Amino acid sequence: ARTYNITLLPGDGIGPEVVSVAKDVLDAAGSLNGITFNFEEMPVGGNALDLTGVPLPDETLSNAKKSDAVLLGAIGGYKWDNNEKHLKPETGLLQLRAGLGVFANLRPATVFPQLVDSSTLKKDVAEGVDLMVVRELTGGIYFGKPRGFDQDENGDEIGFNTEVYAGYEIDRIAHVAFETARKRRGKLCSVDKANVLEASMLWRKRVTKIASDYPDVELSHMYVDNAAMQLIRDPKQFDTIVTNNIFGDILSDEASMITGSIGMLPSASLGELGPGLFEPIHGSAPDIAGQDKANPLATVLSAAMLLRYGLGEEDAAKMIENAVLETLNKGFRTGDIFSSGMKLVGCEEMGEQVLRSIDSQKPAA
């Protein structure tokens, strides 16, 4: 049997609720595929601040680094919203991504036929959408220097950040994006603001140059404001999208709504070496935390991505994805994806239904 060490980072808000479901799902799919997991749970975000005074304790990062893969719920909450920057839960998450060197964030948005009616878009617009946002995750305005607070010449206070990309950062995310597009439908749309921003002008130049290594991939460029509009107008025109850190953050939340709910979208964050980081794209949802209302499927699907991209365990990944589809087929819905005639369930019950579907895939003895 194969054994893997998984660092579990439940985080804050609904994080622990959805991670607990995903952990059971990993165990179940693992045991049917000859896989054993050693889970180690560590603090990050607000709970780490309360426990240790910092949002990413050294032990959490070192445990994550020596693991085979990291599964994260979400971080953040009202309690810590007014903390200074270095004491914000979000800072811990950014330190974790940087510490693991996971520069490539894959965020697939797939409209499941069962959920077409949960989309706020018309059926014929949403139906069949299957796109992948490749978001640069460890550069750009999130990390660029100079940044900070200061005073202007009138003595007014200012806050400032810098959007900066080095050529190598663009090249490596472009390679991931072209490889991703090549395995999909061979279309890559690079989204930038090259009509205004120097960092985007360099982005467009480097992505265009790398395109010559991938003659089988059709490259196009789009300004981000148009892309935001086109995603709603005709999302089926997109196959793979590559973009910078902040545009990718925004466009992936937008894309999630095409699929019915942000509670459905998983992600994989990968680097050149070392373990990948797997997390739903949603946050800690403080408005529904502790009420057993969260949709755990984004995290369950992130666990499937962990198996596929993090461990190369394709069979177990498929088993989880099939179980999610079967659970939806049976009509089980959390509140965020509920539509009339369906069975309204909570986070835990949704998890139990997924486990039941996994169990039914057990090969007959």
Ligand code: NAD
């Ligand atoms: P959010 O994604 O937490 O919530 C936005 C809305 O979507 C809320 O109404 C919430 O109830 C709903 N929602 C989110 N996930 C859901 C799920 N699984 N099931 C059902 N409904 C769900 O975004 P926000 O409210 O802007 O941020 C809340 C906190 O989360 C903030 O502190 C923010 O910084 C943090 N955050 C963390 C991450 C992360 O850990 N990766 C991502 C985004 C936001």
Ligand code: IPM
């Ligand atoms: C996400 C979140 C994070 C981001 C925040 C919480 C730092 O919105 O994972 O999408 O902006 O990357």
Ligand code: MN
């Ligand atoms: Mn986000």
